Amino acid sequence: MTSRVAVIGGGIAGLTAAHRLMTLDPSVDVEVHEASGRVGGNIKTSPFAGRPIDEAADAFLTRVPWALELCAELGLADQLVHPSGLPAGIYASGAIHDLPTPHVMGVPVDPAALARSPLVGDDAVAALMADAEARSPVVDPADSLGALLRARLGDELTERIVEPLLHGVYAAPVDQLSLATVTPQFADAARAPSFTRALADAAAASHETATPIFAAPRGGMQELTDALAHRLGPRIRFASPVERLTVASSGVEVVGPDDTSVFDAVIIATPTHVTGGLLGASPAASAFALDPVSVAFVTVAFDPDTIGVPLDRSGFLVPAAAGHTVTACSWTSVKWPHLAEGSVVVRAAVGRADDDAIVAADDQTIRTTVVDDLREMMHITGSPEEVRISRWPKSFPRYRPGHLDRLAAVTAELADTRIAVAGAATAGIGIPTCIHGADIAARRIAAMV
Numbered sequence: 001m002t003s004r005v006a007v008i009g010g011g012i013a014g015l016t017a018a019h020r021l022m023t024l025d026p027s028v029d030v031e032v033h034e035a036s037g038r039v040g041g042n043i044k045t046s047p048f049a050g051r052p053i054d055e056a057a058d059a060f061l062t063r064v065p066w067a068l069e070l071c072a073e074l075g076l077a078d079q080l081v082h083p084s085g086l087p088a089g090i091y092a093s094g095a096i097h098d099l100p101t102p103h104v105m106g107v108p109v110d111p112a113a114l115a116r117s118p119l120v121g122d123d124a125v126a127a128l129m130a131d132a133e134a135r136s137p138v139v140d141p142a143d144s145l146g147a148l149l150r151a152r153l154g155d156e157l158t159e160r161i162v163e164p165l166l167h168g169v170y171a172a173p174v175d176q177l178s179l180a181t182v183t184p185q186f187a188d189a190a191r192a193p194s195f196t197r198a199l200a201d202a203a204a205a206s207h208e209t210a211t212p213i214f215a216a217p218r219g220g221m222q223e224l225t226d227a228l229a230h231r232l233g234p235r236i237r238f239a240s241p242v243e244r245l246t247v248a249s250s251g252v253e254v255v256g257p258d259d260t261s262v263f264d265a266v267i268i269a270t271p272t273h274v275t276g277g278l279l280g281a282s283p284a285a286s287a288f289a290l291d292p293v294s295v296a297f298v299t300v301a302f303d304p305d306t307i308g309v310p311l312d313r314s315g316f317l318v319p320a321a322a323g324h325t326v327t328a329c330s331w332t333s334v335k336w337p338h339l340a341e342g343s344v345v346v347r348a349a350v351g352r353a354d355d356d357a358i359v360a361a362d363d364q365t366i367r368t369t370v371v372d373d374l375r376e377m378m379h380i381t382g383s384p385e386e387v388r389i390s391r392w393p394k395s396f397p398r399y400r401p402g403h404l405d406r407l408a409a410v411t412a413e414l415a416d417t418r419i420a421v422a423g424a425a426t427a428g429i430g431i432p433t434c435i436h437g438a439d440i441a442a443r444r445i446a447a448m449v
């Protein structure tokens with residue numbers, strides 16, 4: 001008899017899981033239940049200022065193989081493009097400054113170079129020197145990312161340079177994030193007598209600088225989810241929100257607003273707060289109470305002649321202490337050479353943990369706030385030619401310390417069931433990580449049905 005598997009959620013994780021199930025065993029009847037009218041979830045590309053500009057994720061890491069391999073499998077390998085490689089700056093005291101180099105994910109590793117930066121004072125340089133000389137306290141890798149950074153680098157360096165960069169990736173304060181989950185390479189280095197020397201050595205050994213570390217399909221990230229959706233075709237059910245799962249003797253009941261279907265197995269690939277709800281009263285559900293942060297991306301096109309700062313970076317980060325609403329700004333048409341033709345396109349991020357008022361505000365308020373911020377920080381004299389607002393509510397899970405242990409408990413709890421969990425709710429937000437987790441979930445379920 002044909003086995004039936006439901007995949008809940010049509011983001012990159014759900015689509016990958018369904019695709020993998022289909023390729024592993026074409027006889028399995030796979031059905032993707034997507035609540036909305038489109039697939040892609042947090043991946044969405046749309047035309048803006050005459051170019052395909054991503055509304056959220058705009059690239060994936062190539063340092064790990066999973067997204068690259070999926071692109072190759074889908075025939076997208078020869079369409080991948082890479083960012084220009086220009087560095088990001090940091091906004092402070094009314095100007096955009098260079099990040100002190102060399103650095104590893106924002107962590108400066110050379111005290112002499114840091115001493116030349118106007119971003120921090122002598123105390124920060126002394127703290128970095130102490131770490132370089134292995135005089136700083138070693139932090140338990142099970143602790144928070146903030147605990148590590150503050151112990152090894154001091155508060156000033158953490159808050160003025162490292163946190164703004166990491167906020168651009170995780171949208172949450174470093175003190176709330178699990179070191180082991182979000183920055184495993186930092187967790188490894190945390191055990192070393194000098195954190196920063198260990199980081200620099202690991203970066204040199206991995207030759208990170210030798211190849212572009214990010215890639216994206218030329219037409220935007222949605223080409224990836226569209227390619228998956230194309231392969232899945234009628235197996236995707238749109239406007240099909242799943243409200244509840246019930247384990248019955250006949251299989252797993254998938255309950256929607258209008259109907260209930262029984263499947264032999266289910267892969268849950270929904271946003272973290274939905275995943276927790278679908279697991280119901282199970283102890284596993286508590287692992288997904290990740291209190292996700294809401295953000296919005298505001299994309300703006302300007303006439304280049306109206307911009308008063310040199311466009312010689314990929315964008316800039318804004319520390320919380322700078323007192324602006326914008327948290328980071330990507331100069332998209334500079335960052336991506338294939339998008340350079342025409343007006344200058346920038347993408348500004350707003351929304352901080354525990355302060356989503358700006359994300360919830362009306363369009364006019366967001367627009368005015370962001371454009372005023374950009375005008376001041378980039379010395380812009382003219383008005384925007386085009387503005388687009390993309391809200392991403394509850395999109396950045398806060399992986400708190402202990403997350404990986406709780407996740408391991410979930411995996412153990414679900415091991416005897418025909419339910420698997422994938423996506424950003426699990427091992428991390430990065431697109432390659434979501435793809436990898438979906439692949440693992442699909443292989444486990446394929447072996448059971």
Ligand SMILES: Cc1cc2nc3c(=O)[nH]c(=O)nc-3n(C[C@H](O)[C@H](O)[C@H](O)COP(=O)(O)OP(=O)(O)OC[C@H]3O[C@@H](n4cnc5c(N)ncnc54)[C@H](O)[C@@H]3O)c2cc1C
Pocket residue numbers: 008009010011012013014033034035036038039040041042043055056057058059060061240241242243269270271274295297392395396422423424425428429430431432434
């Ligand atoms: C603004 C922003 C920028 C980002 N930038 C990057 C980047 O540059 N690089 C990178 O690697 N990562 C980036 N990320 C992270 C990355 O995009 C996400 O972690 C990833 O896309 C999550 O995929 P997912 O499939 O787990 O979940 P989602 O994309 O959230 O997909 C979940 C799907 O489930 C559906 N769903 C919800 N509830 C139900 C239900 N009850 N029943 C059925 N379906 C349901 C949703 O509609 C959605 O389609 C970014 C994220 C955001 C928000």
